[in-house]
Amino acid sequence: MTDAPPSARALRERYRSDQSNSARLRVLCDAGRVLAGAGGDDAMAAVLGLALEFSAFEAGALLLCEADALRIRASRGPVLPAGARFTADGALAAVLKPDAGRITGRIADHLAGHTSSHLVRRNVVSRLPLPAGGVVGMEILLPLTARGATAGVLALVSRKALADPDPSDLQTLETLCTMLAMAAHDGAAIRPVQAARRIEQVLAPLTAREREVLALLPQGLTNADIGRKLGIATGTVKVHVERIIHKLALGDRTQAAALAVELGFVGSGIKP
Amino acid sequence: MNANDILSMRILIVDDQPGNIQVLEQMLAREGFDNVVSTVDPRRVLDLVTAFDPDLVLLDLTMPGLDGYDVLEQLKRHTPPDEFRPVMVLTADVTQEARRRALALGAKDFLTKPFDLVEATLRICNLLETRLLYQRLRALAKVEMPLGAWYR
Numbered sequence: 001m002t003d004a005p006p007s008a009r010a011l012r013e014r015y016r017s018d019q020s021n022s023a024r025l026r027v028l029c030d031a032g033r034v035l036a037g038a039g040g041d042d043a044m045a046a047v048l049g050l051a052l053e054f055s056a057f058e059a060g061a062l063l064l065c066e067a068d069a070l071r072i073r074a075s076r077g078p079v080l081p082a083g084a085r086f087t088a089d090g091a092l093a094a095v096l097k098p099d100a101g102r103i104t105g106r107i108a109d110h111l112a113g114h115t116s117s118h119l120v121r122r123n124v125v126s127r128l129p130l131p132a133g134g135v136v137g138m139e140i141l142l143p144l145t146a147r148g149a150t151a152g153v154l155a156l157v158s159r160k161a162l163a164d165p166d167p168s169d170l171q172t173l174e175t176l177c178t179m180l181a182m183a184a185h186d187g188a189a190i191r192p193v194q195a196a197r198r199i200e201q202v203l204a205p206l207t208a209r210e211r212e213v214l215a216l217l218p219q220g221l222t223n224a225d226i227g228r229k230l231g232i233a234t235g236t237v238k239v240h241v242e243r244i245i246h247k248l249a250l251g252d253r254t255q256a257a258a259l260a261v262e263l264g265f266v267g268s269g270i271k272p
Numbered sequence: 273m274n275a276n277d278i279l280s281m282r283i284l285i286v287d288d289q290p291g292n293i294q295v296l297e298q299m300l301a302r303e304g305f306d307n308v309v310s311t312v313d314p315r316r317v318l319d320l321v322t323a324f325d326p327d328l329v330l331l332d333l334t335m336p337g338l339d340g341y342d343v344l345e346q347l348k349r350h351t352p353p354d355e356f357r358p359v360m361v362l363t364a365d366v367t368q369e370a371r372r373r374a375l376a377l378g379a380k381d382f383l384t385k386p387f388d389l390v391e392a393t394l395r396i397c398n399l400l401e402t403r404l405l406y407q408r409l410r411a412l413a414k415v416e417m418p419l420g421a422w423y424r
């Protein structure tokens with residue numbers, strides 16, 4: 001019945017660690033609830049607010065990729081307002097690359113094999129704060145990565161110098177970023193730069209005519225139908241289809257049709 | 273340091289029960305404190321701390337949504353390590369667990385309801401006195417150190 005009383009210090013550590021974990025869990029639950037609801041810009045702004053409240057940074061912005069540039073989708077505090085658009089270069093470009101974290105931001109992580117790709121920068125001129133060109137004490141850039149593509153960046157800015165962030169807190173923010181990236185994908189309002197590049201890469205070996213034929217395959221048309229639509233002979237269509245299958249190293253016509261759907265060619269043959 | 277220095281300091285009351293807030297407000301007003309702000313919504317505490325910059329926070333523990341422990345954690349995250357902004361917990365929870373947990377999470381004092389109004393005021397004045405001394409000390413030492421990990 002009479003256990004030795006715990007040392008006050010151990011007790012304090014335990015209570016503090018429990019409460020920190022509960023705060024981490026709460027920010028993720030709150031974000032999940034927000035993103036499961038309305039969605040869109042308001043949800044993005046709300047999640048940014050949660051991230052700032054959680055991390056104690058004074059300002060932040062949510063930047064989404066948009067045709068080789070970044071557009072601010074939501075911002076809080078003395079940083080560029082929503083709608084501002086600029087090219088992704090420097091640190092922002094670095095964090096958009098899949099391997100960015102291994103250059104500077106990699107933290108000693110207690111999860112073996114966990115690759116974190118955030119950038120923690122100190123005393124740098126950041127692109128985000130107002131007035132422009134200001135030096136910030138600390139800036140954290142986290143990529144919004146989901147399903148292998150990077151949809152944008154979450155930037156947290158503090159004008160004051162801060163010491164190293166807690167690894168568990170950074171992991172929480174990374175999870176938050178994945179949730180934001182999923183929301184951005186599903187919103188379909190943006191097409192990540194990487195995805196657009198990938199489509200271009202896949203289609204590169206094809207001629208213009210072959211691309212037209214590929215785009216029509218998801219409709220399940222016969223060679224004769226495709227020929228009529230494009231004003232070419234049935235035999236020519238057959239040759240085009242065979243070349244597509246060969247160039248893209250596919251098994252058959254069905255696989256080609258599936259790939260066309262995956263690349264965004266829907267039933268109409270027009271890209272969405 | 274004179275009585276007016278203490279009486280002009282800012283106090284933030286956080287309690288989901290308007291009745292409890294009223295008791296505290298009347299108690300503080302009778303003593304001569306005229307810089308008191310209160311909220312029944314614990315989710316507003318961070319904004320209020322930023323905007324109002326209180327010298328002392330009087331915090332209830334049992335609240336819906338965000339309880340007093342959560343607020344203590346939030347305040348700890350948002351308070352630089354070299355900052356002293358005392359929090360006094362006032363609660364109906366008389367368990368030892370509650371006292372230990374609140375004090376471990378950074379509360380500087382702990383009172384259970386119903387409390388003696390005079391004792392509560394004396395404790396409040398003691399905390400404010402410490403805060404005042406901290407502020408004077410900080411005014412002397414101007415060197416700014418980097419803040420601890422995310423203020424923790």
